[in-house]
Amino acid sequence: MNPVVKMEQITKNYRSVPAVKNVDFDIAAGEIHALLGENGAGKSTLTKVMAGVVSPTSGKLTYLGKEVQFASPNEALHAGIAMVFQETSLVPSMTVAQNLYLGSENFLNRLRGTYISAQQFLQSLNFAVDPTAMVETLGAAKRQMVEIARAVHHKAKVIIFDEPTATLTPEEKRHFFALLRRLKADGVSIVFISHALEEALQISDRITILRDGEKVASGPTSEFDRETIIAAMVGRTLSGEIYRHRDETQLRKPGRKVLSVQDISMGAMVRNTAFSVFEGQITGVFGLIGSGRTETFKIVAGIDKRDFLRGGTITLDDKPVRYYTPAEAVRDGIVYVTEDRKSEGIFETMSIGENLFGGLLAADKEEGFVIRTSDIRALAEEWGKRLNIKTINAEAQVVELSGGNQQKVVIGKGLVQKPRIVIFDEPTRGVDVAAIAEIHQIINELADAGLAVVMVSSYLPEILNLSDRILVCRQGRIVEELSPAEATEEKIMYAAVH
Amino acid sequence: MIFDPILELFRGRAITIPPMDGAFRPNAVLDETPVLAELQQADNLCALGDRLLASSGTELVEIRADAPPEPVQSFAAAITALAAAPDGTLTIALDDGTLSENGTPVPLPKGVACITALAYGPDGALWLANGSDLHPVSGWVADLMEKNAAGSVWRRAPGADFKVMAKKLAWPFGLLPDAKGCLVSESWRHQLVRVEGGTVKPVLRHLPGYPARLAASADGGAWLAIFAPRNRLIEMVLQETHYRFDMMASVPRDYWIAPSFASGESFLEPLQCGGIRTMGVHKAWSPSRSCGLVVRLAPDMTPTFSLHSRANGKRHGTCSVIEYQGRTVIAARGGNCILTAEDRT
Numbered sequence A: 001m002n003p004v005v006k007m008e009q010i011t012k013n014y015r016s017v018p019a020v021k022n023v024d025f026d027i028a029a030g031e032i033h034a035l036l037g038e039n040g041a042g043k044s045t046l047t048k049v050m051a052g053v054v055s056p057t058s059g060k061l062t063y064l065g066k067e068v069q070f071a072s073p074n075e076a077l078h079a080g081i082a083m084v085f086q087e088t089s090l091v092p093s094m095t096v097a098q099n100l101y102l103g104s105e106n107f108l109n110r111l112r113g114t115y116i117s118a119q120q121f122l123q124s125l126n127f128a129v130d131p132t133a134m135v136e137t138l139g140a141a142k143r144q145m146v147e148i149a150r151a152v153h154h155k156a157k158v159i160i161f162d163e164p165t166a167t168l169t170p171e172e173k174r175h176f177f178a179l180l181r182r183l184k185a186d187g188v189s190i191v192f193i194s195h196a197l198e199e200a201l202q203i204s205d206r207i208t209i210l211r212d213g214e215k216v217a218s219g220p221t222s223e224f225d226r227e228t229i230i231a232a233m234v235g236r237t238l239s240g241e242i243y244r245h246r247d248e249t250q251l252r253k254p255g256r257k258v259l260s261v262q263d264i265s266m267g268a269m270v271r272n273t274a275f276s277v278f279e280g281q282i283t284g285v286f287g288l289i290g291s292g293r294t295e296t297f298k299i300v301a302g303i304d305k306r307d308f309l310r311g312g313t314i315t316l317d318d319k320p321v322r323y324y325t326p327a328e329a330v331r332d333g334i335v336y337v338t339e340d341r342k343s344e345g346i347f348e349t350m351s352i353g354e355n356l357f358g359g360l361l362a363a364d365k366e367e368g369f370v371i372r373t374s375d376i377r378a379l380a381e382e383w384g385k386r387l388n389i390k391t392i393n394a395e396a397q398v399v400e401l402s403g404g405n406q407q408k409v410v411i412g413k414g415l416v417q418k419p420r421i422v423i424f425d426e427p428t429r430g431v432d433v434a435a436i437a438e439i440h441q442i443i444n445e446l447a448d449a450g451l452a453v454v455m456v457s458s459y460l461p462e463i464l465n466l467s468d469r470i471l472v473c474r475q476g477r478i479v480e481e482l483s484p485a486e487a488t489e490e491k492i493m494y495a496a497v498h
Numbered sequence B: 001m002i003f004d005p006i007l008e009l010f011r012g013r014a015i016t017i018p019p020m021d022g023a024f025r026p027n028a029v030l031d032e033t034p035v036l037a038e039l040q041q042a043d044n045l046c047a048l049g050d051r052l053l054a055s056s057g058t059e060l061v062e063i064r065a066d067a068p069p070e071p072v073q074s075f076a077a078a079i080t081a082l083a084a085a086p087d088g089t090l091t092i093a094l095d096d097g098t099l100s101e102n103g104t105p106v107p108l109p110k111g112v113a114c115i116t117a118l119a120y121g122p123d124g125a126l127w128l129a130n131g132s133d134l135h136p137v138s139g140w141v142a143d144l145m146e147k148n149a150a151g152s153v154w155r156r157a158p159g160a161d162f163k164v165m166a167k168k169l170a171w172p173f174g175l176l177p178d179a180k181g182c183l184v185s186e187s188w189r190h191q192l193v194r195v196e197g198g199t200v201k202p203v204l205r206h207l208p209g210y211p212a213r214l215a216a217s218a219d220g221g222a223w224l225a226i227f228a229p230r231n232r233l234i235e236m237v238l239q240e241t242h243y244r245f246d247m248m249a250s251v252p253r254d255y256w257i258a259p260s261f262a263s264g265e266s267f268l269e270p271l272q273c274g275g276i277r278t279m280g281v282h283k284a285w286s287p288s289r290s291c292g293l294v295v296r297l298a299p300d301m302t303p304t305f306s307l308h309s310r311a312n313g314k315r316h317g318t319c320s321v322i323e324y325q326g327r328t329v330i331a332a333r334g335g336n337c338i339l340t341a342e343d344r345t
Helices: A043-050 A073-079 A096-100 A111-124 A140-153 A170-185 A197-203 A226-234 A293-300 A326-331 A341-345 A352-362 A373-387 A403-415 A433-448 A460-466 A489-497 B004-011 B137-145 B232-239 B241-250
Strands: A003-014 A017-028 A032-036 A058-063 A081-084 A158-162 A189-193 A206-211 A214-220 A257-266 A270-278 A281-287 A313-316 A319-321 A334-337 A421-425 A452-456 A469-474 A477-482 B035-038 B042-048 B051-056 B059-064 B067-074 B079-084 B090-094 B099-101 B115-120 B126-130 B151-156 B162-169 B172-177 B182-186 B191-196 B199-204 B209-216 B222-229 B292-297 B303-309 B318-324 B327-332 B337-341
Touching (some): A017 A032, A017 A043, A032 A197, A096 A111, A111 A140, A140 A158, A197 A226, A270 A281, A281 A293, A281 A460, A293 A421, A373 A403, A460 A489, A477 A489, B035 B067, B059 B079, B126 B172, B162 B182, B292 B318, B292 B327
Parallel strands (some): A032 A189, A158 A189, A421 A452
Antiparallel strands (some): A003 A058, B059 B067, B079 B090, B151 B162, B191 B199
């Protein structure tokens, strides 16, 4: 087997701290190689070295039998190595088609021709994206599709996918996996980074696992199962904490009804949806992208506004409420933990303490007129301990934290507001398995403490194993309620699709 | 917002349907419950001593666990309500507006001809629900579609005449008297009210369906039968006056967009969204004109749990429920059967 890419003894240091250390990695033609590890394990750094985004401190990179050192991602792309980033690198102010052909335009371009060929290309990939739409108007999932399409369009020999399925629905994932198999059949080599271990086990031919910047395991996929992967990734077994089946007696009983939503509507996105939320219980909400699940709860939290005419009723403690700003909802004890932490959840360049203090400011719960840095530091220390936020030092910016710790900051920012109802939207998206277990523990503790918890998620194992009741959302309304004791992934998907 | 009541004058008041969750969480218990007896149009249940009686169209039948239903008596018109007094008196109301006690006709006040429920209080007084001044019991759909509130509740103390206790009720369909007053289910307003001392006070509002008859439970609470669910399409039709009267004038009553004791029996029935069955699976959550729903109420009248037959079930049109010899007995008029459920408290 002649590897297309071979990396030998790759080391990359940031400020003399090694992100990857003496890692060997290779990929053959027509192979899908899964690269797994916790956040901060060095997966992204290793693939960035391969794609020319960063230069290695030491080590050798061989591509098609020749030793290479890419000076830029563009150079790697022209050589045939493309990387699909977790955070998309599209130009928001351009259309989908323009983004697809960016860098490979002709001297003279007919916009109509560009759109037609982009449409045909997207259809061939089974991606339902309008080529004339501006990228800034697209949701996270569609942006990811465009990013994937762009890599495929460049006819790369090696494509690196960094968390490609995090924002895709199960149906879209099936299309995506079919695409991967097609690319593989065409001889394209694929590096597949994912936190969803089932996906790696399902799609890959080979698995390599990194921990703390070092390779800890590598071999054919048939030699691995969920347990061995998790054990290699975190050095201990976690699956019992994350994936557990519960019968009816293990589910929390509903407490007092705190929130009742009746027939709320918002344009075509939310249509006459009705549900209640109870204290001391985790209400799981599942729905495909576009089912209106996020929008529904954004209305509850005052972020989006329901229709002015016949927009339905929301009652909090049996009193009707209509929020015009999120601050009103926060003051009433409703907190929404966003699915898009980078743009809506955190101030990236601020410290943990400053972010948490921002939460207090939003809830009008800070005391006095003067903001004392000692208060901010104390807040960071208290919540850092409570939520087990791992950081180099107290002054570290949130952007420097791993995805899991960033998510904990977002959660902490909500919890400092002392809410009664906490709405988690995709609480573990882009978070590694160890952090998933910790976040699940936090969510469970909140419900045990008597808070009403809502968890919107498109990750079915999470919905099944964390919720005390499951609501399924389809076409803008809650269509079905299931008990986790009797629900299966198939039952939930049927209700979500039909 | 404080301006909302004012704004509602212009933007219209939101008519909302409460979700089926909490105590109303859907299940398929009624479809899994054993059938005690197959009975066409099983409607009202009552326990006369240790005998279990049920009405079925014009027939009064006795239900036995180990034998088919045995006809007791036949009448000229359909039986609309039954009640058994502690002294063994059996009171029967018919769709022609007559009332009899042990076969003896009882004089009724003027305008009382739509007797939907009867019940004896602990003091021996007979309570009577008159569904509407404008229609007989069999005309209940028309009464709903006309959005009438012409019902009343009457009480007859032992040895006295009937006295009106409450008026302008929207189809009173269930009675549960106690020493001080009476709990009444008001179908078209989807609520339970308490009639006491000449006043009517809501006890349980915003029910997700059309409540029917009530019965006492052993723990001091109550059982409530709900014969049809609330439905967006029907709610819309109820708001569209012109369309509604046009429909009533030109469409056969069985095919009106209205609640029903049973549905899905004819292709002429109105469909909503067409999404009833997909890939061969009848969706339990598809919109339906009928359902089976029995609700257990705590002594403070808060719902505690419920038994369902959903859109994909058959035991619909639950009109009556009683506790009989430690078991819960349910009459499903649309399902043409009488069910018996284990105690689930």
